[in-house]
Amino acid sequence: MYQFQDLAIHLSEHKCWVLLTPPVQTILHNYRQLGPFDHEAGGILLGYRRGEMDFEVILATEPTPNDKRGMFSFFRSSWHHQDVARQQWMKSGGTVDYLGDWHTHPEDHPTPSSTDRREWDKLRRNSPRPLIFIIVGKVDIYLEGPNKKGHRFLLYNSI
Numbered sequence: 001m002y003q004f005q006d007l008a009i010h011l012s013e014h015k016c017w018v019l020l021t022p023p024v025q026t027i028l029h030n031y032r033q034l035g036p037f038d039h040e041a042g043g044i045l046l047g048y049r050r051g052e053m054d055f056e057v058i059l060a061t062e063p064t065p066n067d068k069r070g071m072f073s074f075f076r077s078s079w080h081h082q083d084v085a086r087q088q089w090m091k092s093g094g095t096v097d098y099l100g101d102w103h104t105h106p107e108d109h110p111t112p113s114s115t116d117r118r119e120w121d122k123l124r125r126n127s128p129r130p131l132i133f134i135i136v137g138k139v140d141i142y143l144e145g146p147n148k149k150g151h152r153f154l155l156y157n158s159i
């Protein structure tokens, strides 16, 4: 068993912090597209907003059989993920919020595709609050903060 700790990422030019809790790191890690036939996976990120620009991610939803998973594409069946979001929001008395999306890419050092850009722009336009986005690559993780600047970092230094 790996021993994970909360991973705190400081996006300095955003003046923002993103905290990934161990269960979230584990889920992202487990869905890395390592094999040639692994499919893209993805879901939504849920957690707490600590102030306007700080995010504590406590849950990443996992793909369901209703999600169409291809090797180079991932189409979310949004009702399931929205349902989880609504349940968490209710259960927490309205404190656990939708923070953004995650998905995997079959590349070592992931870069957002033009489809990702379009999708994220749409989500940003429709969200009253700032969002973050994560792409899980084979080696590292791409994290984009609210001002559309991304950073790559290693999620699992301990492995």
Ligand SMILES: [Zn+2]
Pocket (backbone or CB within 6 Å): 103, 104, 105, 112, 113, 116, 135
């Ligand atoms: Zn993508």
